Amino acid sequence: MMTPHINAPQGAFAKTVLMPGDPLRAKYIAEHFLDNPKLVTDVRNMLGYTGEYQGKPISVMGSGMGIPSISIYAKELITEYNVENIIRIGSCGAVSNKIKLMDVVMAMGASTDSAVNRSRFPNTDFAMIADFNLLRLAVEAAEKQDVSYHVGNLYSSDLFYSADEERYNLMEKYGILGVEMEAAGLYGVAAEYGANALAMMTVTDHLRLGLHLTAEERQQTLNEMIKLTLEAIIQLN
Ligand SMILES: O=P(O)(O)O[C@H]1O[C@H](CO)[C@@H](O)[C@H]1O
Numbered sequence: 001m002m003t004p005h006i007n008a009p010q011g012a013f014a015k016t017v018l019m020p021g022d023p024l025r026a027k028y029i030a031e032h033f034l035d036n037p038k039l040v041t042d043v044r045n046m047l048g049y050t051g052e053y054q055g056k057p058i059s060v061m062g063s064g065m066g067i068p069s070i071s072i073y074a075k076e077l078i079t080e081y082n083v084e085n086i087i088r089i090g091s092c093g094a095v096s097n098k099i100k101l102m103d104v105v106m107a108m109g110a111s112t113d114s115a116v117n118r119s120r121f122p123n124t125d126f127a128m129i130a131d132f133n134l135l136r137l138a139v140e141a142a143e144k145q146d147v148s149y150h151v152g153n154l155y156s157s158d159l160f161y162s163a164d165e166e167r168y169n170l171m172e173k174y175g176i177l178g179v180e181m182e183a184a185g186l187y188g189v190a191a192e193y194g195a196n197a198l199a200m201m202t203v204t205d206h207l208r209l210g211l212h213l214t215a216e217e218r219q220q221t222l223n224e225m226i227k228l229t230l231e232a233i234i235q236l237n
């Protein structure tokens with residue numbers, strides 16, 4: 001059955017889906033890392049593909065930017081296409097000098113200024129957490145591939161352009177590893193519908209130091225993170 005936002009037939013998605021924000025990154029991953037990739041959905045150009053990695057079916061689909069966008073796709077993938085595992089692979093900005101450009105940040109938890117999770121679970125700051133097994137496999141793959149990684153709390157911001165520079169001080173004080181725009185929404189959807197989720201980011205910007213990766217460095221770190229993620233998920237049953 002198709003949904004308002006996904007025009008793939010039943011069974012078109014593997015049980016594990018990688019979700020970059022940018023649909024063209026989904027295309028890049030499918031074409032460069034998967035065997036026999038097939039385009040399975042293209043509503044609003046939010047491209048989704050299914051292929052194989054080492055003989056195992058894997059899908060990859062764009063999420064768009066922000067919690068409302070990823071929430072729509074993640075919900076439909078889980079409830080209409082029986083997807084069990086969603087791994088967001090994205091980029092984030094760092095607020096602490098302990099985190100360097102090109103490091104990988106794995107979100108054990110995700111804080112947010114969005115109200116979506118309080119609408120879900122009223123009067124409660126429900127803890128938005130990663131699936132432990134996905135996180136453990138990602139850590140093991142990072143160790144094996146000698147990738148510089150951090151595990152901890154991410155901050156999913158509704159605003160990319162925030163005028164509140166002070167908030168970076170508070171984030172640093174509380175140990176936030178990176179700022180992006182989707183993880184807390186993905187974790188909320190996974191909790192609501194009973195799926196497993198993990199958000200993993202490369203640090204592309206340093207928000208306090210005003211540093212940014214070049215296009216080549218972005219590509220390099222993205223490739224490293226994709227390899228790490230694929231190595232992690234082939235360990236899944
Ligand atoms: O790298 P991606 O996945 O696009 O994610 C980050 O980049 C976008 C902002 O430029 C936001 O969606 C943020 O979360």
Ligand SMILES: O=c1cc[nH]c(=O)[nH]1
Pocket residue numbers: 091092093094160179180181204205207
């Ligand atoms: O949301 C994001 C993503 C990458 N870099 C940032 O500074 N913010």
